[in-house]
Amino acid sequence: MTHEQWTEVDNYVVGLLTPSDAVLDAALVDSDAAGLPPINVAPNQGKFLEILAASHRARRILEIGTLGGYSTIWLARALPDDGCLVSLELEPGHAEVARKNIERAGFANLVEVRVGPAVQTLQSLVDSKVEPFDLVFIDADKEGYPQYLQFSLALSRQGTLIVADNVVRDGEVMNPSSTDERVQGVRAFLALAASDARLEGTVVQTVGSKGYDGFGIFLVK
Numbered sequence: 298m299t300h301e302q303w304t305e306v307d308n309y310v311v312g313l314l315t316p317s318d319a320v321l322d323a324a325l326v327d328s329d330a331a332g333l334p335p336i337n338v339a340p341n342q343g344k345f346l347e348i349l350a351a352s353h354r355a356r357r358i359l360e361i362g363t364l365g366g367y368s369t370i371w372l373a374r375a376l377p378d379d380g381c382l383v384s385l386e387l388e389p390g391h392a393e394v395a396r397k398n399i400e401r402a403g404f405a406n407l408v409e410v411r412v413g414p415a416v417q418t419l420q421s422l423v424d425s426k427v428e429p430f431d432l433v434f435i436d437a438d439k440e441g442y443p444q445y446l447q448f449s450l451a452l453s454r455q456g457t458l459i460v461a462d463n464v465v466r467d468g469e470v471m472n473p474s475s476t477d478e479r480v481q482g483v484r485a486f487l488a489l490a491a492s493d494a495r496l497e498g499t500v501v502q503t504v505g506s507k508g509y510d511g512f513g514i515f516l517v518k
């Protein structure tokens with residue numbers, strides 16, 4: 298099958314099951330207008346994240362990599378009224394676009410976007426001894442994934458779900474001699490997850506409008 302067919306099937310299932318959504322569409326239009334790259338999750342992947350968070354009854358969600366807040370809005374839809382989502386973003390310009398998108402979606406009261414290198418923000422969350430998160434979504438720079446996994450564990454409890462985007466990378470994840478730092482980042486992330494006795498999980502490969510990639514999904518034992 299070709300990328301074109303994957304995209305047509307995505308359009309079909311999205312049209313059928315998650316038809317046009319003014320708030321999410323506006324988030325993408327305004328992200329594009331502000332020059333943000335179109336590297337948000339696909340709509341069916343966003344719905345998948347929402348379903349994961351809802352079925353897990355997540356009350357506290359941590360996201361690493363906000364961009365324009367598109368995945369943030371999907372995840373926030375799973376939260377109860379007293380839930381919270383902390384999303385970490387390096388670029389102040391991305392965070393500014395995201396905050397507007399999140400506010401329009403009605404989640405300004407539940408979502409906090411924190412600007413800075415995620416490693417620094419994660420360290421400050423650990424230092425301030427915040428309550429553990431119920432779900433972590435890792436989707437920032439792929440080189441940072443191993444560190445983000447360590448921090449996610451430090452901010453987790455038994456039963457926390459850790460989900461990581463883009464861990465298959467057109468199948469390059471299985472190439473040990475890849476010179477792509479992002480491939481080496483996700484390889485180190487998966488090796489670390491495999492070697493950590495606190496984690497069990499797997500990788501689900503995906504195809505669609507965003508190409509051939511996959512989610513890592515881990516449960517903290």
Ligand code: SAH
Pocket residue numbers: 336337338361362363364365366367368369385386387388391413414415416436437438441
């Ligand atoms: N989760 C978003 C997409 C995130 S794209 C969605 O699906 O809608 C990755 C984001 O991570 C970009 O906005 C990028 O600026 C940010 N990023 C890159 N390096 C980072 C770092 N060191 N710390 C925090 N964010 C980072």
Ligand code: DHB
Pocket residue numbers: 336337338436437462463
């Ligand atoms: C990129 C990052 C992502 O999180 C993604 O889903 C797709 C692409 C990137 O950095 O190119």
Ligand code: MG
Pocket residue numbers: 336337338436462463
């Ligand atoms: Mg991603």
